[in-house]
Amino acid sequence: MSPVFESRSVILPTGPIAPIAVVCLTQRALPTARRIASALEGATLHGLRTRVSTKDVDIAFDDTISHLQHIFAADHVVIGVCASGILIRALAPLLTGKWQDAAVIAVDEAGHHFIPLLGGHHGGNRLARDLADRLGGQAAITTPGDAALGLALDEPPAGWKIHDPAMVKPATAALLAGQTAKITINAGNAAWLTNSTIAQSDNGTVHLTVTAQEISGENDDPAQTPQVIFHPPVLALGIGCERGCDAQEVITLARQTLTANHLSPKAVGCVVSIDLKADEEAVHALAADLGVPARFFDAATLEAEAPRLATPSDVVFAETGCHGVAEGAALAAVGTDGTLIVTKQKSKRATCAIGLSSPRDLIPTDTGSAQGRLSVVGIGPGQPGWRSPEATALIARATDIVGYQMYIDLLGGLADGKRLHHSDLGAEEARARHALELAAQGRDVALIGSGDAGIYALATLVFELLDRENRPEWNRVAIAVSPGISALQAAASRIGAPLGHDFCAISLSDLLTPRDDILRRLRAAAEGDFVIAFYNPVSKRRRDLLATARDMLLAHRPADTPVVLGRQLGRPDEEIKVVPLAKLEVDMVDMLTVVLVGSSNSRHITRGTRDWVYTPRGYEKKGPDAASAPVHSSLSDKGQSA
Numbered sequence: 001m002s003p004v005f006e007s008r009s010v011i012l013p014t015g016p017i018a019p020i021a022v023v024c025l026t027q028r029a030l031p032t033a034r035r036i037a038s039a040l041e042g043a044t045l046h047g048l049r050t051r052v053s054t055k056d057v058d059i060a061f062d063d064t065i066s067h068l069q070h071i072f073a074a075d076h077v078v079i080g081v082c083a084s085g086i087l088i089r090a091l092a093p094l095l096t097g098k099w100q101d102a103a104v105i106a107v108d109e110a111g112h113h114f115i116p117l118l119g120g121h122h123g124g125n126r127l128a129r130d131l132a133d134r135l136g137g138q139a140a141i142t143t144p145g146d147a148a149l150g151l152a153l154d155e156p157p158a159g160w161k162i163h164d165p166a167m168v169k170p171a172t173a174a175l176l177a178g179q180t181a182k183i184t185i186n187a188g189n190a191a192w193l194t195n196s197t198i199a200q201s202d203n204g205t206v207h208l209t210v211t212a213q214e215i216s217g218e219n220d221d222p223a224q225t226p227q228v229i230f231h232p233p234v235l236a237l238g239i240g241c242e243r244g245c246d247a248q249e250v251i252t253l254a255r256q257t258l259t260a261n262h263l264s265p266k267a268v269g270c271v272v273s274i275d276l277k278a279d280e281e282a283v284h285a286l287a288a289d290l291g292v293p294a295r296f297f298d299a300a301t302l303e304a305e306a307p308r309l310a311t312p313s314d315v316v317f318a319e320t321g322c323h324g325v326a327e328g329a330a331l332a333a334v335g336t337d338g339t340l341i342v343t344k345q346k347s348k349r350a351t352c353a354i355g356l357s358s359p360r361d362l363i364p365t366d367t368g369s370a371q372g373r374l375s376v377v378g379i380g381p382g383q384p385g386w387r388s389p390e391a392t393a394l395i396a397r398a399t400d401i402v403g404y405q406m407y408i409d410l411l412g413g414l415a416d417g418k419r420l421h422h423s424d425l426g427a428e429e430a431r432a433r434h435a436l437e438l439a440a441q442g443r444d445v446a447l448i449g450s451g452d453a454g455i456y457a458l459a460t461l462v463f464e465l466l467d468r469e470n471r472p473e474w475n476r477v478a479i480a481v482s483p484g485i486s487a488l489q490a491a492a493s494r495i496g497a498p499l500g501h502d503f504c505a506i507s508l509s510d511l512l513t514p515r516d517d518i519l520r521r522l523r524a525a526a527e528g529d530f531v532i533a534f535y536n537p538v539s540k541r542r543r544d545l546l547a548t549a550r551d552m553l554l555a556h557r558p559a560d561t562p563v564v565l566g567r568q569l570g571r572p573d574e575e576i577k578v579v580p581l582a583k584l585e586v587d588m589v590d591m592l593t594v595v596l597v598g599s600s601n602s603r604h605i606t607r608g609t610r611d612w613v614y615t616p617r618g619y620e621k622k623g624p625d626a627a628s629a630p631v632h633s634s635l636s637d638k639g640q641s642a
């Protein structure tokens with residue numbers, strides 16, 4: 001009987017594309033910080049280790065100033081649930097300019113006031129308003145354009161782009177000085193502009209133009225006639241190409257087609273194609289070049305556009321199941337109200353067509369499907385401090401999380417707002433298969449497991465399924481494997497450095513590995529004098545292989561060889577102990593224990609009140625000169641400025 005997956009679906013909120021760090025400095029502020037992080041897709045919750053429970057945050061830090069500087073320098077949007085002065089003092093040395101600095105928002109501990117301190121026109125004002133609306137607070141907007149005009153000209157809706165951002169300042173200044181605006185709408189939904197409090201007139205001296213057309217030349221005298229040109233996301237760039245087509249050929253074809261038809265690349269809302277091309281690097285390279293998403297349609301959806309195609313092809317139908325890829329995808333993206341404004345254009349190995357959406361803007365998330373993504377993520381032993389930043393970012397980005405329930409629980413607030421899918425212990429193949437199926441539907445999936453994803457874990461199973469079944473829809477998924485701290489690393493770190501020299505790992509489970517193979521590997525490791533990490537040392541029914549391994553190793557190394565038993569590592573009921581190899585008993589070990597057996601050179605020492613185990617690597621052979629070599633000390637410039 002197939003395992004049953006239990007899933008919880010949540011409507012995901014939208015937010016800025018940049019990663020978001022919600023920073024909490026006190027346990028009292030934690031409820032507000034968690035509400036904010038849960039409301040924003042991809043947000044991670046950061047807490048000061050000495051004042052906030054680490055089990056309640058995604059990332060714990062020790063020094064507030066340096067951590068704020070680090071995440072701000074990494075272009076994170078920073079939402080500090082703390083005094084605004086802390087954010088100002090921390091980030092002032094790093095400020096670059098209005099268009100470069102990421103958004104920074106200060107929030108009081110009760111969540112009543114949202115104050116954009118930086119990047120107000122870089123997403124900060126919009127985000128502050130959005131959070132205030134969702135959480136029942138108030139946004140304190142202080143930029144003059146927003147306050148007096150009801151909008152900021154340099155912060156148009158998502159997907160909109162400005163032809164020349166330098167023109168925003170003189171135009172805003174003129175409007176604030178009482179001049180009127182002449183607003184010309186040639187494309188897109190510009191209600192945000194026309195419904196604002198900007199004074200409008202057909203004879204307005206400030207020109208605000210919305211168009212998909214490319215604008216050549218510059219305004220010779222912006223002081224006399226300030227002009228801001230907006231490009232709404234109304235063009236769908238349909239692409240077809242041969243498998244393995246050179247990315248530069250596709251980019252050149254698309255840009256030449258836009259130029260020849262006097263269309264602005266800034267008005268492209270998305271690059272679209274057939275789902276057979278979801279993993280085509282050239283299509284994604286074009287989308288990246290234009291700074292827009294790539295979206296894909298199945299053949300049936302494209303074939304439904306056949307009556308509207310300008311150049312249907314039976315050859316294309318035979319290859320793909322639809323009569324036109326570039327034109328069909330462009331038309332499918334702009335919908336029944338849209339039109340095909342540029343018919344199929346060809347290069348040697350690619351085709352391009354352009355659709356115009358009217359009267360609505362293109363919303364990529366409502367258009368076709370994205371390429372599915374599957375991140376196989378090792379979360380380490382479970383505590384946030386031992387989870388890599390990459391793992392945290394991949395889980396935060398995901399729409400769906402698949403895993404054993406205990407591992408999902410270990411994520412804490414990082415799992416909030418996600419679709420969660422879990423199955424029973426032992427149903428590893430069902431989880432891997434389910435994750436691939438979800439990703440094949442265009443979702444962003446994190447398949448999580450403890451430890452490292454590639455060590456006795458689910459990454460192997462994912463690739464085994466790809467190899468075994470070779471399903472086209474799975475093959476188009478973008479797969480990434482993110483490492484985690486493995487059990488052997490965690491155990492070693494708790495007791496010193498037992499893995500300081502050559503080591504190996506052996507699973508003692510004969511459920512998947514033939515017993516004879518396990519015994520052969522045990523003999524080789526014993527004779528090779530490796531430090532050995534035993535995974536799956538025992539189970540309720542399998543009790544004899546650990547004793548067999550002990551006896552085999554005693555034939556090749558001393559009876560007092562240190563053995564490290566690490567149980568529930570990185571969790572509240574963690575246990576670590578050291579016993580001599582000759583006294584290792586099966587009842588000392590359970591399914592949650594990893595066993596590290598030292599080599600004949602491994603040492604168990606007691607210094608002060610602590611026991612340590614280490615395996616010498618041979619540094620003493622370098623001699624006294626190496627030991628007494630001078631060590632130079634200095635203070636970095638960054639350290640001084642901080």
